[in-house]
Amino acid sequence: MGRSVRLKSFELVARDIREVDVKLLHALSLAVGWPHRPKDWDFLRRAGQGIVAVDGIGRVFGSAMWFPHGRKFATIGLVLTSPRTQAQGTGRWLMEQVFERCGNRNLTLNSTDAAYHLYLSLGFMKEAVVYLWQGEVASSLPAVPVLDGELMSPSAEDLKEIAALDERAFGTSRQKLLALLSEGASICTLSRGGEIVGYSMKREFGRGHVIGPIVASNDCDAIHLTAVHLKELTGRFARVDTREQTGLFADYLQQSRLGISETVTTMSKGKRFLNRKENEPWVYGLAGHAVS
Structure with missing residues (x-):
């Protein structure tokens, strides 16, 4: 498909997401009710990598990102379209x-309800539901x-x-993603017999x-790796994206x-x-449903 698309009254072209002012990306996520800050x-x-759909005067009407992990796999996220162009x-x-840029990679994403049928029509298959648990953490934890x-704080090694x-x-x-996450995260590991058997980031x-x-x-183990961070967040807003609904x-x-x-669908x-x-080992908590 071409690098531009004509809508009812104007044409959109694809630009590299790194070339766009972050304030415009922030405005796009605000328009659809997503919490992403400029940072x-x-x-x-x-x-990752991404593209945005912009008009002739630089207005952003959509975005899509992909996060390659080697040559055979990538996750997709931040597929947003402004309310004006969603239909x-x-x-x-x-x-x-x-698809053009990811080549023959296997792909995964977490779909909102609104985009679910689009992804089905593009050949994606449902695997699981992700539950977005969030709120102000209790002042007294269970x-x-x-x-x-x-439980330990890890060393660089x-x-x-x-x-x-x-x-x-x-x-x-x-x-690569874990290295970037670790730059601004608090990390905890769980070790048994001198071996790391679990970890978490906040x-x-x-x-x-x-x-x-x-x-x-x-x-x-997952409870302990989560509780160590929740203790630091009592009375504050926290979020855990997980495929665990019960248990x-x-x-x-x-x-x-x-x-x-809310929920999204893997x-x-x-x-x-x-x-x-x-x-x-199992991913009890996602890095974020955009990056899985």
């Missing part, structure tokens, strides 16, 4: 541009299970071990803080006064993305 957009532009095919045009292992654990849980290496995002990624092999981990989030604000095109195995 969140700046981080995402460092982490005029801009989203489909943006996705065609993404009890946690007995800790099996040791531990980041390679964290990346290797994350690759087992996520399915492919995302070392960073500023949107209205407050997001806790994620959270990687653990069971609910109890001990979800119960803990609810008892911490977080609630499900979808894949090409090779199936999710492959959960019992007692193996």
